[in-house]
Amino acid sequence: MRKLLLVLIILLLLSVNISSTEISHNCSCYQSRKISLQYPPLKGDDIWELQRELKILNYYKGKINSLYDWNTYIAVKRFQYANGLKGDGMVTDKLWSDLGKAIYGENIITANKNDSPPEGVSILVDTYKMKLIVYSDGSKYAEFPIAIGKPSSKSPIGEFKIIQKVDMWNKSVFGYKWMKLSTPWGNYGVHGTNKPGSIGYASSNGCIRMFNKDVEKLYSWVKIGTKVKIIGYRKPVKITHAFRSGNKGKDVLLFQEKLREHGFDPGCTDGIFSTDTKKALKEFKYIYGLKDDVIADENIFYILNIR
Structure with missing residues (x-):
C-alpha cells in the first residue's frame, strides 16, 4: 500500500513539472526585467517601449533608440517625481503599470458587456485597427483594444483555435490569463500584460496583449476550440516544395x-x-x-x- 502511494505521489509530481514546463514555453514574448542606468547602457525592445510611453506623456524628448541612456533615465525620474513615486530611475513592473494608468486612466477597461454571452463565441483580431472583436452567434458582441506584434515580430495572420487556457499564469510578466493559439510555426497567444501602456500599439513579440480586466472577461467567454481569425498585413510567402498530409507552415x-x-x-x-x-x-x-x-x-x- 505504501509503495502504491509513493508511486502515485511521484506520478503527480511529474505531471506538475510537465505542466509547468509546457506553460513556461507557451509564449514567445520576452521576460520582464528591472531596468537601471548602467554602462554600457542596457538595450532592448522593452526600453523601446519605455521611451515610446514616456514620449507620449511628454517626459522623454530624445530619439527612440532602445537604449537606457542618461536622457531616458532622467525622463523616468521626472515621471516618478511628477507622480509621487520614489525617484530612483528604476523601471519595475509597478512603473510599467503606473505608465499605463497615466496614459489610459486609472480604470483600464473598455468592455461594453457585463454578462457572459450565449453560446457560439468567435473572435476576430483586426491588427489594422488594434481591436479584438467578440462575436456571439455571428453578431458583434464586444470590442477590446489590443497590442499586436512589432514589425520585427508580427502577429500570425490566419484562422486558428484556442487550444489551451491557463488561469493566473505568471502575472508579473503576462498579466492575468493565457489563451494559446494553434499556430504551427510559433508559440502565440492572447494574454494580459503588465505593460498596459503598450495597448494600442505594435509592441509585442507576436502575441495579442489585452488589458488585464479585459482579458479576464474574455477568458470567461471562450472555450477550448473557440475560433480566432487574425487579419492584417502578411509578408509574401513562397512555396518551394510539394505538400502532403501533415505538413505545416x-x-x-x-x-x-x-x-x-x-x-x-x-x-x-x-x-x-x-x-x-x-x-x-x-x-x-x-x-x-x-x-x-x-x-x-x-x-x-x-x-x-x-x-
Whole structure:
C-alpha cells in the first residue's frame, strides 16, 4: 500500500513539472526585467517601449533608440517625481503599470458587456485597427483594444483555435490569463500584460496583449476550440516544395487560402495540412481531372495561381 502511494505521489509530481514546463514555453514574448542606468547602457525592445510611453506623456524628448541612456533615465525620474513615486530611475513592473494608468486612466477597461454571452463565441483580431472583436452567434458582441506584434515580430495572420487556457499564469510578466493559439510555426497567444501602456500599439513579440480586466472577461467567454481569425498585413510567402498530409507552415496557410478562393473548403486556414485540407484537395483534383492522390504539387500551384 505504501509503495502504491509513493508511486502515485511521484506520478503527480511529474505531471506538475510537465505542466509547468509546457506553460513556461507557451509564449514567445520576452521576460520582464528591472531596468537601471548602467554602462554600457542596457538595450532592448522593452526600453523601446519605455521611451515610446514616456514620449507620449511628454517626459522623454530624445530619439527612440532602445537604449537606457542618461536622457531616458532622467525622463523616468521626472515621471516618478511628477507622480509621487520614489525617484530612483528604476523601471519595475509597478512603473510599467503606473505608465499605463497615466496614459489610459486609472480604470483600464473598455468592455461594453457585463454578462457572459450565449453560446457560439468567435473572435476576430483586426491588427489594422488594434481591436479584438467578440462575436456571439455571428453578431458583434464586444470590442477590446489590443497590442499586436512589432514589425520585427508580427502577429500570425490566419484562422486558428484556442487550444489551451491557463488561469493566473505568471502575472508579473503576462498579466492575468493565457489563451494559446494553434499556430504551427510559433508559440502565440492572447494574454494580459503588465505593460498596459503598450495597448494600442505594435509592441509585442507576436502575441495579442489585452488589458488585464479585459482579458479576464474574455477568458470567461471562450472555450477550448473557440475560433480566432487574425487579419492584417502578411509578408509574401513562397512555396518551394510539394505538400502532403501533415505538413505545416505559412506556405500551407497560403495554399489553404487559395483553395478557398477557388471554392474548395480547407477548414481553418491555420497552416496545418489536416483532414479538411486533404478533403478539399481531393475534390479539387477530381474537378480538374488530376491524379487522385493527396499531394499538392506544382500543377496544383499553377492552377491556383500561386507564384
